[in-house]
Amino acid sequence: MSQAVVDVPPKGGFSFDLCRRNEMLSGKGIQPPSFRKTGTTIVGLIFKDGVILGADTRATEGPIVCDKNCEKIHYMAPNIYCCGAGTAADTEAVTDMVSSQLQLHCYHTGRVSRVVTALTLLKSHLFSYQGYVSAALVLGGVDVTGPHLHTIYPHGSTDTLPFATMGSGSLAAMAVFESKYREGLTREEGIELVCEAICSGIFNDLGSGSNVDVCVITKGHKEYLRNYQMPNPRTYVSSKGYTFAKGLTEVLTTKITPLKEKVEVIDASDAMEE
Amino acid sequence: MSIFEYNGSALIAMVGKNCFAIASDRRLGVQLQTIATDFQRIYKIHDKLYIGLSGLATDAQTLYQRLFFRHKLYQLREERDMKPETFANLVSAILYEKRFGPYFCQPVIAGLGDDDKPFICTMDSIGAKELAKDFVVAGTASESLYGACESMYKPDMEPEELFETVSQALLSSMDRDCLSGWGGHVFVITPTEVIERTLKGRMD
Numbered sequence: 001m002s003q004a005v006v007d008v009p010p011k012g013g014f015s016f017d018l019c020r021r022n023e024m025l026s027g028k029g030i031q032p033p034s035f036r037k038t039g040t041t042i043v044g045l046i047f048k049d050g051v052i053l054g055a056d057t058r059a060t061e062g063p064i065v066c067d068k069n070c071e072k073i074h075y076m077a078p079n080i081y082c083c084g085a086g087t088a089a090d091t092e093a094v095t096d097m098v099s100s101q102l103q104l105h106c107y108h109t110g111r112v113s114r115v116v117t118a119l120t121l122l123k124s125h126l127f128s129y130q131g132y133v134s135a136a137l138v139l140g141g142v143d144v145t146g147p148h149l150h151t152i153y154p155h156g157s158t159d160t161l162p163f164a165t166m167g168s169g170s171l172a173a174m175a176v177f178e179s180k181y182r183e184g185l186t187r188e189e190g191i192e193l194v195c196e197a198i199c200s201g202i203f204n205d206l207g208s209g210s211n212v213d214v215c216v217i218t219k220g221h222k223e224y225l226r227n228y229q230m231p232n233p234r235t236y237v238s239s240k241g242y243t244f245a246k247g248l249t250e251v252l253t254t255k256i257t258p259l260k261e262k263v264e265v266i267d268a269s270d271a272m273e274e
Numbered sequence: 275m276s277i278f279e280y281n282g283s284a285l286i287a288m289v290g291k292n293c294f295a296i297a298s299d300r301r302l303g304v305q306l307q308t309i310a311t312d313f314q315r316i317y318k319i320h321d322k323l324y325i326g327l328s329g330l331a332t333d334a335q336t337l338y339q340r341l342f343f344r345h346k347l348y349q350l351r352e353e354r355d356m357k358p359e360t361f362a363n364l365v366s367a368i369l370y371e372k373r374f375g376p377y378f379c380q381p382v383i384a385g386l387g388d389d390d391k392p393f394i395c396t397m398d399s400i401g402a403k404e405l406a407k408d409f410v411v412a413g414t415a416s417e418s419l420y421g422a423c424e425s426m427y428k429p430d431m432e433p434e435e436l437f438e439t440v441s442q443a444l445l446s447s448m449d450r451d452c453l454s455g456w457g458g459h460v461f462v463i464t465p466t467e468v469i470e471r472t473l474k475g476r477m478d
Contacts, residue, residue, distance in 0.1 A: 014373055015375075018372055019375030030275060033277060033329075064420065093373075244435070255469070259322070
């Protein structure tokens with residue numbers, strides 16, 4: 001079986017072959033592109049029975065909002081979820097990668113994943129790239145040892161906390177937590193506090209906006225409440241909308257290609273043979 | 275000057291009722307000089323999956339060739355076409371692989387998935403997927419395109435109405451962008467047919 005010479009799917013990891021060309025372009029004064037960031041407010045807190053994570057849903061590309069309802073709470077394991085701030089591609093890639101590694105580890109050990117396992121996998125990956133993989137994460141989950149909440153910084157340092165906030169709106173959210181958090185919150189109180197913290201980020205921080213996503217993880221059970229609160233509905237919709245008459249646009253050429261339909265041909269003479 | 279402004283582009287994909295439309299401008303420029311007015315930015319991967327590539331034209335062509343190659347390999351191994359969601363993951367992985375020396379391209383992917391349900395998605399140049407239920411835009415005209423689409427989009431449009439909406443959004447946004455223009459190329463794909471039209475636009 002011969003191997004293709006060009007473009008064999010590589011073993012994994014990053015490929016640096018366009019770096020020299022990109023360096024040359026930078027030298028000629030061409031600015032590199034801006035990446036999609038999740039400006040973000042992400043929070044987590046530990047309550048009586050487990051962990052509650054919360055996030056806003058705005059994704060920005062420079063000053064423009066490119067996604068009004070993106071998902072920032074990523075699945076890691078059935079009992080572990082992770083919120084991500086920073087460069088969107090980095091948070092998605094790193095959480096997907098560690099989620100797969102966790103699943104393999106789960107099959108290998110035959111046990112439910114622990115939050116510290118995810119923590120160690122994430123921090124060692126981020127540290128080895130010295131902060132160039134720009135992902136700031138809030139990791140939370142409930143395992144056999146109880147509920148855990150951690151923050152992970154892009155350079156690989158971690159904190160273990162009862163309540164945590166990250167992202168550009170973290171100061172706004174932390175202000176709410178510092179004044180209202182106490183140990184032993186009930187589920188309803190916890191969700192309300194998380195929503196208040198995220199809303200504080202949404203309304204006061206320009207990099208965060210749109211809706212509130214909440215994820216509640218307890219022992220043996222999780223609830224992902226997508227768009228739990230939508231405090232920014234679109235109010236400027238015109239009820240009539242734009243209607244363009246058919247044939248308004250000037251068309252130069254038209255080409256219609258019917259898509260092939262599978263037709264079964266039953267040859268009558270063949271059916272008669274034994 | 276940003277690398278994305280070297281060639282100029284405008285791309286849009288919009289969802290309708292059991293159909294989708296993907297459209298692009300036709301100008302290829304080298305900074306402020308126009309060198310082609312019939313440049314193809316939207317490529318067919320298979321009958322029900324199209325990808326548009328905005329940004330640096332050379333990277334767009336290279337990326338398309340790599341993606342088409344990977345899809346052909348997939349077809350040989352799996353003996354079927356790739357689903358749009360799977361293809362979007364493939365594009366995202368290929369772009370993220372070059373995280374520290376990226377392709378200067380922003381893809382717009384549009385296709386009909388299982389049960390002919392329309393799927394659209396866009397990514398930034400390192401593969402951060404943005405799935406949308408209504409429309410996605412890319413290119414130098416993207417800011418105008420966001421505005422035009424926000425106001426002109428309606429859910430559940432029939433193919434004819436979808437074509438008119440996409441065309442008007444594209445043409446009006448291209449008029450406000452120096453680097454894209456010279457007409458439009460619009461594909462409207464329904465479960466039974468593909469209608470490809472070229473539009474007359476301002477030639478400046």
